[in-house]
Amino acid sequence: MSDRPDFSQMACPMPLTSHDTVQLAHGAGGRLSAELIDRFIVPRFTNPDLDKLEDQAVLDLPPGRVAFSTDTFVVDPIFFPGGDIGDLAINGTVNDVAMAGAVPLYLSVGFVLEEGLPLEDFHRILCSMEAAAARAGVKVVTGDTKVVDRGSCDRIFINTSGVGVVRDGVALSASNLQAGDKVILSGTAADHGMAVMTAREGLSFRTRIASDTAPLHGLVAALLDTCPGLRALRDPTRGGVATTLNEFARSSQVGIRIEHDAVPVRDDVRGACEVLGIDPLYVANEGKLVAVVPADEAAAAVVALRNHEIGREATIIGEVSAAHPGIVSLCTALGTERIVDMPVGEQLPRIC
Amino acid sequence: MKHLDEYRDPALARALLAEIRRTVTRPWTIMEICGGQTHSIMRHGIDQALPPEITLVHGPGCPVCVTPLETIDRALAIAARPGVIFTSFGDMLRVPGSRDDLFRVKSRGGDVRMVYSPLESLKLAREHPDREVVFLAVGFETTAPGNAMALKQAAAEGLTNFSEIVSHVLVPPAMEVILSSPRNQVQGFLAAGHVCSIMGWEEYEPIAEKYGVPIVPTGFEPVDILQGILKTVELLESGEPGVANQYLRVVRAQGNPAARAVVDEVYEVCDRKWRGIGTIPGSGLRIRDELAAYDAEKKFEVTDIKTEEPAVCIAGEILQGLRKPPECPAFGKECTPTSPLGATMVSSEGACAAYHRYQRIGR
Amino acid sequence: MCLAVPGKVLEIYQENGLKMARIDYAGTENSACLEYTPEAQVGEYVIVHAGFALQTLNEEEARATLETLTELNAHIDADRKPDGNTR
Numbered sequence: 001m002s003d004r005p006d007f008s009q010m011a012c013p014m015p016l017t018s019h020d021t022v023q024l025a026h027g028a029g030g031r032l033s034a035e036l037i038d039r040f041i042v043p044r045f046t047n048p049d050l051d052k053l054e055d056q057a058v059l060d061l062p063p064g065r066v067a068f069s070t071d072t073f074v075v076d077p078i079f080f081p082g083g084d085i086g087d088l089a090i091n092g093t094v095n096d097v098a099m100a101g102a103v104p105l106y107l108s109v110g111f112v113l114e115e116g117l118p119l120e121d122f123h124r125i126l127c128s129m130e131a132a133a134a135r136a137g138v139k140v141v142t143g144d145t146k147v148v149d150r151g152s153c154d155r156i157f158i159n160t161s162g163v164g165v166v167r168d169g170v171a172l173s174a175s176n177l178q179a180g181d182k183v184i185l186s187g188t189a190a191d192h193g194m195a196v197m198t199a200r201e202g203l204s205f206r207t208r209i210a211s212d213t214a215p216l217h218g219l220v221a222a223l224l225d226t227c228p229g230l231r232a233l234r235d236p237t238r239g240g241v242a243t244t245l246n247e248f249a250r251s252s253q254v255g256i257r258i259e260h261d262a263v264p265v266r267d268d269v270r271g272a273c274e275v276l277g278i279d280p281l282y283v284a285n286e287g288k289l290v291a292v293v294p295a296d297e298a299a300a301a302v303v304a305l306r307n308h309e310i311g312r313e314a315t316i317i318g319e320v321s322a323a324h325p326g327i328v329s330l331c332t333a334l335g336t337e338r339i340v341d342m343p344v345g346e347q348l349p350r351i352c
Numbered sequence: 353m354k355h356l357d358e359y360r361d362p363a364l365a366r367a368l369l370a371e372i373r374r375t376v377t378r379p380w381t382i383m384e385i386c387g388g389q390t391h392s393i394m395r396h397g398i399d400q401a402l403p404p405e406i407t408l409v410h411g412p413g414c415p416v417c418v419t420p421l422e423t424i425d426r427a428l429a430i431a432a433r434p435g436v437i438f439t440s441f442g443d444m445l446r447v448p449g450s451r452d453d454l455f456r457v458k459s460r461g462g463d464v465r466m467v468y469s470p471l472e473s474l475k476l477a478r479e480h481p482d483r484e485v486v487f488l489a490v491g492f493e494t495t496a497p498g499n500a501m502a503l504k505q506a507a508a509e510g511l512t513n514f515s516e517i518v519s520h521v522l523v524p525p526a527m528e529v530i531l532s533s534p535r536n537q538v539q540g541f542l543a544a545g546h547v548c549s550i551m552g553w554e555e556y557e558p559i560a561e562k563y564g565v566p567i568v569p570t571g572f573e574p575v576d577i578l579q580g581i582l583k584t585v586e587l588l589e590s591g592e593p594g595v596a597n598q599y600l601r602v603v604r605a606q607g608n609p610a611a612r613a614v615v616d617e618v619y620e621v622c623d624r625k626w627r628g629i630g631t632i633p634g635s636g637l638r639i640r641d642e643l644a645a646y647d648a649e650k651k652f653e654v655t656d657i658k659t660e661e662p663a664v665c666i667a668g669e670i671l672q673g674l675r676k677p678p679e680c681p682a683f684g685k686e687c688t689p690t691s692p693l694g695a696t697m698v699s700s701e702g703a704c705a706a707y708h709r710y711q712r713i714g715r
Numbered sequence: 716m717c718l719a720v721p722g723k724v725l726e727i728y729q730e731n732g733l734k735m736a737r738i739d740y741a742g743t744e745n746s747a748c749l750e751y752t753p754e755a756q757v758g759e760y761v762i763v764h765a766g767f768a769l770q771t772l773n774e775e776e777a778r779a780t781l782e783t784l785t786e787l788n789a790h791i792d793a794d795r796k797p798d799g800n801t802r
Contacts (some may be wrong), residue, residue, distance in 0.1 A: 309550025469766025
């Protein structure tokens with residue numbers, strides 16, 4: 001599967017440059033560094049704060065508690081169906097901030113580039129980040145770029161940190177769950193992880209499965225508007241829905257029970273999971289959230305999510321109980337109950 | 353998904369359970385020799401749903417779990433060689449050798465790649481004529497035909513940079529070992545449906561007759577497994593040993609002769625050591641001498657292998673259905689899926705991993 | 716062992732001298748070798764393991780199995796007493 005960019009689709013043409021690939025000098029602070037920053041990076045995120053190019057951004061934040069998050073993105077492959085590492089880097093931090101019930105406002109971006117990375121790849125990733133930031137309504141106000149020797153990092157690593165302001169009166173936490181609460185998933189599970197897995201070099205899959213990478217702040221706002229009793233939010237990234245539910249159960253010391261057929265999964269994602277022997281409950285999502293709400297607010301929450309373009313398949317997947325605290329269980333098709341444990345490392349395709 | 357979802361229908365499953373309850377009158381011990389079936393039983397809680405008279409024990413049906421330690425250690429040594437592209441199914445990547453596993457070899461710079469099919473390894477060999485591509489060929493009779501075809505193709509194309517480390521195992525000899533043990537409790541078998549899709553069922557008839565046990569080729573979905581169990585119980589209750597195929601949509605009496613023919617061209621039966629059990633005569637497959645050029649263990653001289661099993665690991669007894677994972681003193685303590693001592697905890701369908709992952713509530 | 720999944724044959728072709736097929740699994744496609752099921756036709760279902768089709772799925776038998784089970788289910792239902800237990 002080729003990850004060469006298709007220039008006919010590019011909205012932003014590649015800047016003129018003296019090199020085809022990233023050089024060590026691009027990170028050394030001299031002329032090439034300036035070229036990289038001025039021609040490649042700043043134009044993608046341009047705003048009054050960034051354009052000053054001070055060592056820091058001095059910001060005016062609206063009143064309220066500040067949510068602050070950081071994440072580093074090292075995904076391989078860097079280009080996959082539905083997105084790239086740039087999309088993940090922006091949306092990932094936007095979402096972590098949003099999960100506090102906050103409006104994400106400002107991001108920093110730190111790049112570690114491997115010597116030899118094609119500049120057209122870097123440009124393509126920057127264009128994705130530009131589009132993702134615009135979609136999320138956030139500004140990249142400061143950043144940093146380093147270049148390391150060939151072999152010292154895998155093409156590109158991106159760190160993003162972000163701040164946002166938490167809505168007044170909102171105090172979401174994984175430790176807030178109470179018996180009787182309902183657990184809601186905002187859409188289909190396992191899209192991102194299976195998009196990446198089926199696109200892996202050497203496999204001959206052909207599928208329309210695409211990463212679901214998306215900013216979730218709009219869904220969060222819809223929930224906050226509808227559910228005064230909202231307990232907790234989390235986006236089920238690495239480790240999938242199963243991991244997030246386990247984190248909730250342990251933090252609140254409650255039991256969570258899900259129904260075997262309640263978690264929505266696209267048909268083609270299911271097909272791919274069956275072929276590779278993968279359990280969708282443990283597969284990463286990048287544009288979904290898990291919300292826990294009091295039982296009497298659940299129906300309204302689902303309606304609010306479904307009214308949003310990325311929440312159309314939101315559904316209740318289970319409920320919280322006082323039984324077996326700290327444990328997530330699944331009610332099987334036979335009516336028996338079994339534990340859904342934390343995963344052990346990354347799930348691998350199997351033939352057995 | 354068609355031909356899959358129908359066999360997960362809760363109503364049909366419950367009907368079979370009711371019929372099993374209606375049929376059983378006394379205790380029976382039934383073994384399945386197939387990690388895929390173990391996985392399905394645990395995942396759907398089938399053993400919990402069965403009436404208490406029926407005890408399910410899990411046999412050595414996990415080829416990953418029974419691959420001998422020496423083979424794994426040799427594979428690790430080859431994988432660490434510069435110039436080698438080492439390819440393997442995902443299942444084998446975390447299996448611990450005496451000191452290492454393929455993931456760790458990879459982290460130290462070995463070119464270890466996961467493949468879904470041996471044909472991908474072959475493709476790598478064509479694309480990298482300057483590298484040696486080695487494929488770790490493990491599995492039961494289900495996987496042997498594919499692995500054999502890859503080797504046959506390599507020979508046909510005159511590739512000189514492709515070889516296999518072969519550790520194939522066969523089911524019937526393992527069944528006999530279990531049945532002939534003085535400690536044996538197993539009274540009936542679910543035979544692995546996909547093994548039977550290749551081999552047919554005739555080779556089980558002499559075993560069923562000799563030991564007076566029912567052997568029922570069974571599928572993998574909950575409805576399939578319950579169907580297999582029901583048939584086994586019916587035969588046990590009526591005192592009728594014999595082979596009765598219940599995976600009718602896939603298994604035919606003659607199996608797949610074309611697949612067996614290619615396996616015979618490339619491999620031959622040999623004695624094989626099963627990890628935790630010991631050597632079982634005539635229970636394995638190895639590459640025929642005339643194809644030695646494709647045998648990685650001959651191509652790469654590997655000496656100085658010192659194999660050591662952790663003393664506390666009882667995987668061998670578990671694989672024979674003599675003990676259950678929770679009876680192991682290390683289960684869930686020193687031995688967990690993140691830090692496994694034995695192969696049955698590493699393999700996603702090993703009995704120990706299945707027990708650990710799909711634990712009952714309240715255990 | 717033996718994770719093998721039913722899929723529908725979409726297209727049959729030759730590659731490197733081997734009979735191959737594109738297989739559909741509920742909207743995801745992958746390729747599989749058809750050398751061991753040379754009789755498989757486009758539109759038929761095969762059972763695929765590690766990139767090889769091992770058998771064609773016998774639709775007649777599948778139908779018969781499901782019919783038998785559905786009858787069993789109806790029979791069990793009819794036997795059920797109002798309190799949910801069987802007679």
